[in-house]
Structures are given as structure tokens and as C-alpha cells.
Amino acid sequence: MTQIFAYVPFKNGVAGDVAFEFPGAAKKIDAGASVTAVVSGSGADLEKVANELTKVYAEVIKIDNTALAYPNAEIVRKALTNIIPADAIVLVPHDTFGMDLAPGLSIKLDSAYVADVVDFEGMDGTTLKLIRQELGGAVSTHVTCNAAAGAVITIRPGAFAPVDGGASGAVVDKSGDAGDLSAKRTFLEVVEAEVGDVDITKSDVLVSIGRGIEDEDNIEVAQELADAMGAVVSCSRPIVDAKWLEKSRQVGTSGQTVKPKVYMAMGISGSFQHMGGIKGNPFIVAVNKNPKAPIFQVADVGIVEDILDFMPELQEAIEEL
Amino acid sequence: MEILVCVKRVPDTAENEFELNSEGNDLDRDDLVYSVNEWDNYAVEEAIQIVDNLGGSITVVTVGDDEAEEVLRREMAMGANNGVLLSDDAFDGSDGRGIAAILKAEVEKGKYDLILTGAQADEGAGQVGGMLAAMLDYPYASLVNKIEPADGKIKVGREIEGGNQEMNEIELPCVLSIQTGINEPRYVGIRGIRKVASVEIPVKGAGDLGVDAGSVGEAGAKIKRVDYFVPDLGDGAEMLEGSTDEIIEKLIEKLKAKGGL
Numbered sequence: 001m002t003q004i005f006a007y008v009p010f011k012n013g014v015a016g017d018v019a020f021e022f023p024g025a026a027k028k029i030d031a032g033a034s035v036t037a038v039v040s041g042s043g044a045d046l047e048k049v050a051n052e053l054t055k056v057y058a059e060v061i062k063i064d065n066t067a068l069a070y071p072n073a074e075i076v077r078k079a080l081t082n083i084i085p086a087d088a089i090v091l092v093p094h095d096t097f098g099m100d101l102a103p104g105l106s107i108k109l110d111s112a113y114v115a116d117v118v119d120f121e122g123m124d125g126t127t128l129k130l131i132r133q134e135l136g137g138a139v140s141t142h143v144t145c146n147a148a149a150g151a152v153i154t155i156r157p158g159a160f161a162p163v164d165g166g167a168s169g170a171v172v173d174k175s176g177d178a179g180d181l182s183a184k185r186t187f188l189e190v191v192e193a194e195v196g197d198v199d200i201t202k203s204d205v206l207v208s209i210g211r212g213i214e215d216e217d218n219i220e221v222a223q224e225l226a227d228a229m230g231a232v233v234s235c236s237r238p239i240v241d242a243k244w245l246e247k248s249r250q251v252g253t254s255g256q257t258v259k260p261k262v263y264m265a266m267g268i269s270g271s272f273q274h275m276g277g278i279k280g281n282p283f284i285v286a287v288n289k290n291p292k293a294p295i296f297q298v299a300d301v302g303i304v305e306d307i308l309d310f311m312p313e314l315q316e317a318i319e320e321l
Numbered sequence: 322m323e324i325l326v327c328v329k330r331v332p333d334t335a336e337n338e339f340e341l342n343s344e345g346n347d348l349d350r351d352d353l354v355y356s357v358n359e360w361d362n363y364a365v366e367e368a369i370q371i372v373d374n375l376g377g378s379i380t381v382v383t384v385g386d387d388e389a390e391e392v393l394r395r396e397m398a399m400g401a402n403n404g405v406l407l408s409d410d411a412f413d414g415s416d417g418r419g420i421a422a423i424l425k426a427e428v429e430k431g432k433y434d435l436i437l438t439g440a441q442a443d444e445g446a447g448q449v450g451g452m453l454a455a456m457l458d459y460p461y462a463s464l465v466n467k468i469e470p471a472d473g474k475i476k477v478g479r480e481i482e483g484g485n486q487e488m489n490e491i492e493l494p495c496v497l498s499i500q501t502g503i504n505e506p507r508y509v510g511i512r513g514i515r516k517v518a519s520v521e522i523p524v525k526g527a528g529d530l531g532v533d534a535g536s537v538g539e540a541g542a543k544i545k546r547v548d549y550f551v552p553d554l555g556d557g558a559e560m561l562e563g564s565t566d567e568i569i570e571k572l573i574e575k576l577k578a579k580g581g582l
């Protein structure tokens with residue numbers, strides 16, 4: 001029987017959303033697999049999360065150690081290599097923690113590694129068929145992986161529907177098996193993001209610009225459209241990397257989470273890290289000059305135009321209303 | 322500080338429309354425009370700034386074919402001191418683990434304090450840095466957006482969710498994957514490219530590196546890409562068509578209905 005272990009990160013005593021998405025992913029790998037959640041940390045928060053997870057997992061392994069109080073990937077990796085059988089399938093979220101942990105874990109377990117998986121097409125013998133994307137979502141690929149000697153797989157957050165209940169599992173304490181938890185990397189502190197002059201999370205309408213804006217001076221064009229709409233200008237990451245707008249305007253997993261009614265994605269390709277910051281199912285309008293831009297698969301309305309021509313025309317039409 | 326930066330030649334997502342070849346098993350690569358993986362430029366820039374402050378040298382390395390040499394030259398024009406091309410038919414079809422194994426062999430030929438990679442490349446896996454570190458038993462940090470060298474150690478900031486930053490202290494030697502935004506990569510002009518045009522770039526194969534050909538390439542790969550596919554256009558969005566005026570008229574109606582105006 002396929003053995004699947006799902007590593008669940010948590011914050012402030014609450015399991016990450018992906019904890020409830022792993023069971024769906026596991027079912028697509030092998031409907032008959034045994035699925036075990038693994039949580040590591042220290043103290044009451046860990047206890048709380050482990051108990052919460054018994055509602056969706058048949059078994060929850062808990063690793064309690066003060067060295068694991070902060071999820072330092074090097075230390076977590078050591079604990080997991082001592083507890084998870086090397087030939088198992090291990091699921092990890094494809095987020096900033098998973099990207100830190102999973103590649104090295106696959107080496108230490110001598111397993112196959114498949115990153116950022118968006119779907120599974122099941123097992124054929126010991127061959128697992130998966131779907132992932134490349135080139136920022138512009139193309140998808142079928143990938144096969146020989147899972148006989150184990151596999152570490154990172155799961156794209158949000159790619160699998162969450163489950164709600166369905167199990168009444170038990171917590172198994174494996175703190176004693178974690179082994180040597182010394183590390184060459186020491187966690188110091190978390191520095192919180194700076195608050196910007198505009199709070200994009202409060203606006204019902206966002207005119208969001210991406211690399212398609214091409215030049216810092218063109219931001220004015222977006223600002224004028226936003227003014228006409230009573231909206232606020234937000235952006236994708238490259239705009240912040242270029243220092244054209246401040247970090248607090250960035251929408252995405254490494255930026256702000258926004259919940260507007262209407263989201264105007266102007267010259268944004270639609271990478272999952274960007275879309276991951278848009279919640280609450282807004283009406284998404286995408287304007288992109290590339291008819292194959294991945295954003296057209298997730299937007300409600302798509303328009304193939306050059307934003308630098310389109311935005312001023314739209315602004316004029318709105319002002320004439 | 323002796324720094325090795327791993328770089329990759331990738332199809333440029335801004336310059337290409339991706340189509341499948343006639344067999345449907347690969348991209349139609351005939352007219353693709355390639356460039357240096359965006360994240361790698363940030364890694365090279367960071368290396369240059371560290372060496373400017375502390376002294377040392379920078380080597381850029383890539384696993385690839387003859388054409389991959391152009392990205393080494395570009396990064397050398399930017400300011401890297403040396404380039405190494407790891408190239409061999411036996412490397413074809415390597416998965417991330419295979420690439421990391423090839424790079425590991427090169428790392429062991431030198432004496433590097435710091436090894437940098439981009440946070441991810443065209444495949445979006447973000448895997449090679451973490452695998453390389455684990456193979457070498459070096460500490461690793463991904464998505465690094467701040468580096469402060471100190472004696473025998475460095476302080477690194479990692480990007481985590483919500484724009485927050487996680488600070489760590491790491492022992493050297495180590496491997497770091499570099500996230501965009503850490504710096505502003507310098508411009509490379511034609512003059513810079515010309516200056517390094519005739520610099521000799523050593524090419525090393527499996528034999529030179531002492532890599533067992535069966536452990537890399539297609540034979541050693543634990544995962545295989547079967548094919549590419551492009552999801553059908555319009556799977557999601559309702560595409561508005563017509564003249565720009567017509568499109569704007571339809572859009573305004575929709576925006577009114579959805580509370581956008």
C-alpha cells in the first residue's frame with residue numbers, strides 16, 4: 001500500500017490551508033493510500049494543531065522539541081529523515097517554507113523530487129504521473145516519477161480542493177525519534193513588512209499593473225485610470241523589484257492579500273504567486289497583449305490589447321459617463 | 322570570499338509565445354529567444370557587491386550545451402571573473418538531482434566559501450540549490466533577499482509570506498538561492514560583452530569532473546518530462562472582441578454590474 005506523509009506547517013496554532021488540501025492530493029495519487037500528517041514544533045500550539053488535524057487525517061505524527069519551535073528547514077529536515085520511511089511519498093506545500101525544506105529532504109531520503117505539482121494522474125505500477133507548469137505557467141507538462149524508492153512532492157497551494165472533516169484520527173508522539181537536531185543555520189528573528197502610504201487591502205477596485213507597464217513613467221497612465229474609477233493602483237512583483245512602487249503595493253504570496261470586488265490585471269502574466277494574493281473571488285479583468293498569457297485561464301474577462309493604448313482610452317470613456 | 326554562481330540559459334518568457342513542436346513532445350524551439358534566467362542576474366550582482374566589499378573572486382558556472390556559453394559571457398561582462406561550462410552528451414535529460422550532482426563535482430574541484438543560485442529558473446522548481454547543499458552537507462537558505470557577511474558566518478534574510486523577512490545566521494561554506502529584489506542588477510553594455518568575447522572558457526565533461534555518466538542524464542533521472550501541453554485558449558476568461566471602442570463599451574457594462582464603477 002502506498003504510504004503518504006503530509007508535512008503540515010502552521011502559524012500561531014493554526015494549520016496552514018494546505019493541510020486540508022493534502023488529503024485531496026493524496027487521494028489522486030492513490031485512493032487507497034494510507035495518509036499520515038506530520039507536524040513539528042513545540043508546546044501548546046503544536047498540541048492544538050495536531051488535534052485539529054485528526055479531523056482530516058487517520059494518523060497525525062507529532063514531533064515536539066524546542067529546537068523545532070521555529071520551523072528552521074535544516075532542523076525540520078533532520079527530524080523528518082529520522083521519522084519518515086525513505087520509500088514513502090512525502091507531500092510538502094510549495095511555499096517559501098516548502099521551497100527551503102523539500103529539495104534537500106529528497107536528497108537525504110534519496111527520493112525522487114517533483115516541485116510545484118498542480119495535479120496527479122495516478123499511479124501506474126510504481127510510476128506516478130503528475131502535472132506541473134513551466135515558464136511561469138505559460139506551458140504545462142506531464143511528468144512521470146519512479147516512486148518505488150520514495151518521492152518528495154511539493155503541492156501548489158490552492159491547487160486541490162480542501163476537505164472538511166471525514167476522519168477521526170489519533171495523534172502519535174514521535175518526539176523521541178527525531179534524533180540529533182543541531183544545525184549550521186540558526187534562526188534569529190522575523191522582520192515584519194513595512195506599512196505603506198496606501199492600503200491596497202482596503203480598496204474595492206484595484207488597477208493592478210505588471211511588467212507590461214514597461215517603464216516607470218507609464219505608471220501615471222495607470223494612476224489616471226485608477227483615479228477615474230475611484231480605484232487604487234497595485235502591482236506585481238517586478239514593479240516592486242524595480243523600485244517603481246513600494247512593497248506594500250505588491251499583490252501576491254510574498255506581498256499583500258487583497259479581496260477587492262473588481263481586479264484589473266494590466267500587463268500581468270498571471271503567475272500563481274501573483275494570483276495567490278487575490279482572495280474572495282473578485283471579478284478579474286485581464287488586459288494583455290499576448291493572447292496566450294496564462295492569466296486568461298483565470299480571469300473572468302480577457303482583452304487582448306496593449307495596455308498603454310487601452311488604459312487611456314478606457315479612462316476617457318469612463319470620464320465621459 | 323570565493324563565490325561560485327550557478328546560472329542557466331532559459332527561454333525568455335517576455336519575448337516568446339510558446340508553441341508545441343509538430344510531435345507535441347517539446348516546445349517548438351526553432352525561433353525561441355533565450356536569455357539568462359532572471360533570478361541569476363540578481364545572484365551575480367550580489368556576488369559582485371560582496372567581492373567589491375570583501376575581496377575575492379566570482380566564478381559563474383552552467384550545465385548546458387555550446388550555446389549556454391553566451392550566458393557565461395554575459396555574466397562575465399557584468400563582472401564575474403571566471404566562467405566554466407559543464408557540458409557532455411551524458412548530461413542530457415538530467416533531472417534536478419542530476420544537475421545538482423554535476424555541479425557538486427565542480428564545487429569539489431574548487432574552494433568556494435559561498436555558492437549562489439537563482440531562486441528558480443524556467444522549470445519553476447527551485448530545486449537545484451537545495452539539492453546541491455544537501456549533497457555537499459552545506460547549510461542552505463532559499464529565497465534570500467539580504468546578505469551581510471561576518472567572520473566565518475553570514476547573516477541572511479529570507480523572504481517569507483506577506484512581505485516579511487526571516488533572519489538567519491549561517492555557517493560558511495553554504496549555498497543560498499537568491500530572490501529578486503535583493504539588489505538592482507547592473508546594466509551590461511555592448512562594450513562589456515566585447516571585452517570578454519575572447520576570454521577562454523574551460524569546458525568540462527563527465528570524465529573531467531569524475532562524474533559517473535550513469536548517475537546523471539536520462540539514465541540517472543528519477544523524474545522524466547513526458548510532454549508539454551498548452552491549455553486551450555479561453556478555458557477561463559470570456560474574451561471580449563471587436564474594435565477597441567466596442568470592447569470598452571462591453572467592459573464598462575460589466576464593470577458597472579460588478580461594482581467596478
Ligand SMILES: Cc1cc2nc3c(=O)[nH]c(=O)nc-3n(C[C@H](O)[C@H](O)[C@H](O)COP(=O)(O)OP(=O)(O)OC[C@H]3O[C@@H](n4cnc5c(N)ncnc54)[C@H](O)[C@@H]3O)c2cc1C
Nearest residue numbers: 210211212236237252253254255267269274289290306307
Ligand atoms: C517565492 C516567490 C514569491 C513570489 N511572490 C510574488 C508576489 O507576491 N507577487 C507577484 O506578483 N509575483 C511574485 N513572484 C514572481 C512571479 O513568479 C512572477 O515572476 C511575477 O508575478 C511576474 O510578474 P508580471 O506578471 O508582472 O510579469 P511577467 O510575467 O513578465 O508578465 C508581463 C505580462 O505583460 C504582458 N505585456 C507586456 N507588455 C504589454 C503591453 N504593453 N500591454 C499589455 N500587456 C503587455 C506580457 O504579455 C506578459 O504576459 C514570486 C516568485 C517567487 C519565486
